[in-house]
Amino acid sequence: MSQTPLPYRAHNHRACVDQALADAHRICNDAHARLTPTRERVLELIWQSHKPLGAYDLLGALAQEGQNAAPPTVYRALDFLQQHGLVHRIASLNAFVGCAHAGHRHTGFFLICRACRNVLELSAPQVAAAVDKAAQEEGFAAEDTTLEIAGLCPACQRESDHD
Amino acid sequence: MSQTPLPYRAHNHRACVDQALADAHRICNDAHARLTPTRERVLELIWQSHKPLGAYDLLGALAQEGQNAAPPTVYRALDFLQQHGLVHRIASLNAFVGCAHAGHRHTGFFLICRACRNVLELSAPQVAAAVDKAAQEEGFAAEDTTLEIAGLCPACQRESDHD
DNA sequence: GAATGCGATGTTATAATATTGCGTTCATTG
DNA sequence: CAATGAACGCAATATTATAACATCGCATTC
Ligand SMILES: [Zn+2]
Ligand SMILES: [Zn+2]
Ligand SMILES: [Zn+2]
Ligand SMILES: [Zn+2]
Numbered sequence: 001m002s003q004t005p006l007p008y009r010a011h012n013h014r015a016c017v018d019q020a021l022a023d024a025h026r027i028c029n030d031a032h033a034r035l036t037p038t039r040e041r042v043l044e045l046i047w048q049s050h051k052p053l054g055a056y057d058l059l060g061a062l063a064q065e066g067q068n069a070a071p072p073t074v075y076r077a078l079d080f081l082q083q084h085g086l087v088h089r090i091a092s093l094n095a096f097v098g099c100a101h102a103g104h105r106h107t108g109f110f111l112i113c114r115a116c117r118n119v120l121e122l123s124a125p126q127v128a129a130a131v132d133k134a135a136q137e138e139g140f141a142a143e144d145t146t147l148e149i150a151g152l153c154p155a156c157q158r159e160s161d162h163d
Numbered sequence: 164m165s166q167t168p169l170p171y172r173a174h175n176h177r178a179c180v181d182q183a184l185a186d187a188h189r190i191c192n193d194a195h196a197r198l199t200p201t202r203e204r205v206l207e208l209i210w211q212s213h214k215p216l217g218a219y220d221l222l223g224a225l226a227q228e229g230q231n232a233a234p235p236t237v238y239r240a241l242d243f244l245q246q247h248g249l250v251h252r253i254a255s256l257n258a259f260v261g262c263a264h265a266g267h268r269h270t271g272f273f274l275i276c277r278a279c280r281n282v283l284e285l286s287a288p289q290v291a292a293a294v295d296k297a298a299q300e301e302g303f304a305a306e307d308t309t310l311e312i313a314g315l316c317p318a319c320q321r322e323s324d325h326d
Numbered sequence: 327g328a329a330t331g332c333g334a335t336g337t338t339a340t341a342a343t344a345t346t347g348c349g350t351t352c353a354t355t356g
Numbered sequence: 357c358a359a360t361g362a363a364c365g366c367a368a369t370a371t372t373a374t375a376a377c378a379t380c381g382c383a384t385t386c
Binding site for chain 2: 091092109111113114120122124126127129130131133134135138139140141142143144145146147148149150151152153154157
């Protein structure tokens with residue numbers, strides 16, 4: 001059933017990027033929001049890989065391309081992208097990653113490999129349900145869930161077995 | 164069964180503090196670790212309330228008490244306290260809170276009220292199990308879970324109903 | 327076409343959080 | 357008491373994020 005998670009295997013990553021950009025154009029269009037060149041470029045940079053990028057990584061990349069970029073440039077683009085559900089912030093890393101389920105309601109849930117740093121975003125309803133239930137039992141009205149799991153991805157587990 | 168969560172109701176908070184300090188002494192003693200005056204004072208400051216404190220809040224408090232405190236002073240104490248399971252870092256707030264289950268194996272899980280900022284730490288096995296299961300299904304070896312839920316606590320929900 | 331409104335951007339400065347490096351002090355122990 | 361290693365003091369610096377204010381470009385309206 002469940003597809004082998006992409007970030008940890010060879011895959012045609014160009015397809016990931018193209019999909020993400022196409023989704024972004026559609027979503028922004030539907031929301032009458034402007035996916036300006038800077039915003040699109042930041043999104044594309046984030047999707048260079050499945051590894052989260054820090055704001056200053058993005059800033060450096062923009063600067064190299066000759067853009068007049070200061071921190072607010074990047075943070076504003078990131079705010080926009082987050083608001084439209086196109087990227088997620090990984091609180092435990094202070095870094096940003098493209099959303100793998102843009103356009104779908106979901107409670108993101110991240111598996112972060114401490115070795116290769118790839119991040120897999122899951123949308124596990126049974127986890128979200130368990131969380132909601134536990135919160136409700138305490139009378140707590142949950143609004144926003146941060147769920148980040150650090151560990152070793154399948155590929156890096158095999159690597160460390162070689163020792 | 165489940166006790167009404169403490170932070171959101173009036174409670175004898177002195178008992179929370181005393182318990183936390185007693186636990187800390189016992190745990191450090193058992194581990195042959197030194198709960199030095201600075202470390203103990205930082206722990207006590209963190210337990211002043213159930214609201215997370217930032218490192219620089221702690222730093223300010225120490226400075227007011229006449230301690231020669233620089234950032235490393237606080238961060239070192241916090242590292243020590245985290246390593247011995249006496250405090251948790253709340254990644255989504257860059258702040259620290261006392262551990263409510265010191266000495267017991269647990270995967271902390273935090274309900275953070277965005278209004279009063281109190282934090283309740285739960286240890287919900289069914290949530291931890293759901294998380295582990297989801298990770299295992301992806302072949303991921305989970306090591307460390309960050310689970311932080313922002314929302315409104317029972318008391319602050321009643322407050323906002325008054326409108 | 328000028329005036330206006332408004333979202334997006336540019337620019338500078340600063341705030342807030344966290345770490346590195348190095349020398350000194352102090353507790354423990356043999 | 358000397359040796360050891362953990363803990364601490366101190367200065368500098370790194371990293372992440374925001375505040376404040378000026379400007380630009382474009383659409384609407386007069
Ligand atoms: Zn990909
Ligand atoms: Zn990996
Ligand atoms: Zn209490
Ligand atoms: Zn509250």
